[in-house]
Amino acid sequence: MTSIKETYDDQGFVVVPGLISPEEYPKLQKAAEAAIDRTRxxxxxxxxxxxxxxPPFTDDNPDSWGIQHLMHPELGQPASVFSDWYTSDALTSVCAELLQCSEEDLELELFNLLINPLSQSFALRWHRDDVKETAPPEEERAALDVWHNGVQWNTALYEDSCLYIVPGSHKVPRTPEQRVHSCTMDAPKNPMDMPGAVMLTLKPGETVFYNSNILHCAAYDHTVKRATLHACMGDAHYSAARGRNILQHGLSWVNEPRFREQLSPKGQRMLGKLLNLQKEIPAESIGYSLDG
Incomplete structure (x- = not known):
């Protein structure tokens, strides 16, 4: 039987069910709805x-497709619900298996929520999270060779068919045909026009873990309810390589004592790894991974 690690390494993603317990599920749904209500x-x-x-995101449009910083203590009780799940044994054990590291080495990173806009549908262009769309093949290859020390995931609280992905593209530069569909700022009119693309459908409670430098995009239908937990975690031994991609989202709030107090002992250990990363990389040198 193929392990989730083997599938993840080969395809660049793997779907895992059951990482939310029956007791946690209604709590996460309630916390998500509270965050959505406040945002809207x-x-x-x-x-x-x-x-x-x-990023950087602006206030130019009143409609939203995502909510940042779910563990921020200013969010109140929902932040504790999200923190407890992010540091749960079920989730961290899978992350450690995929990263082939000890749970002691896991670094707390980002935790956001992806939601449906209300006024209009919206899409993201085909991209790799930390490789510019203009990168030539040799630059792409070099970036892909070092991007194996963190894992990103989407956990659907409701059925979700928004994510499109090109299996195996985390290992190789884009083909000339794929570059045609991913070298501009424009979102695709039809994501399936991308050679090799597949649409992922997650049932409620399913999680897709993926290498965030896999070639992927997303299409948000404003008529379909979406609340998908969107997060990442890394192996602290190699966090400097991921620093820009993580710190570009603005994480000064994680230094607040009340955030540390909100976390379990495991979460506090993971937070310590992130605080060390912040010390290593000056804020003024971070910049942004992508444009658009």
Whole structure:
């Protein structure tokens, strides 16, 4: 039987069910709805705005396709629910297996929520999270060779068919045909026009773990309810290589004592790894991974 690690290494992604217990599921749904309500009412400023694909995000549009910083203590009780699940044994054990590291080495990184816009559908262009669309093949190959020390995932609280991915593209540069579909700022009219693309459908409670430098895009239908937990975690031994991709989202709030107090002992250990990364990389040198 093929292991999840073998599938992940070969395809660049793997779907795992059952990482939310029956007791956790209604708590996460309630916490997500509270975060969505605050964001749509305008009282939660950390959001991904329709019309802007990548950070830095602005307030140019009142509609949102994502909510940032779910573990921020300003979010109140929902933040504790999200923190408890992010550091749960079920989740961290899978991350450690995929990264082939000890759970002691896991670094706390990002935890966000992907939601459906209300006013209009929206899409992200085909991209790799930390490789510019203009990168020539040799630059792409060099970036892909070092991008194996963190894992990203989407966990669907409702059925989700938004993510499109090109299996195996985490290991090789784009073909000339694939570059045609991924070298501009424009989102695709039809994501399936990309050679090799597949659409992933997650059932409620399923999680797709993926290498975030796999070639992927997303299409958000404003008529279909979406609340998908979107997060990442890394092996602290190699976090410097991932620093820009993580710290570009603005994480100064993780230094607050009340955030540390919100975490379990395991979470506090993971936080310590992130705080060390912040010390290693000056804020003024971070920049942004992508444009658009």
């Amino acid at each position: 009412q305008g009282s939660w400023p950390y959001r991904r705005t329709v019309g802007k694909q990548f």
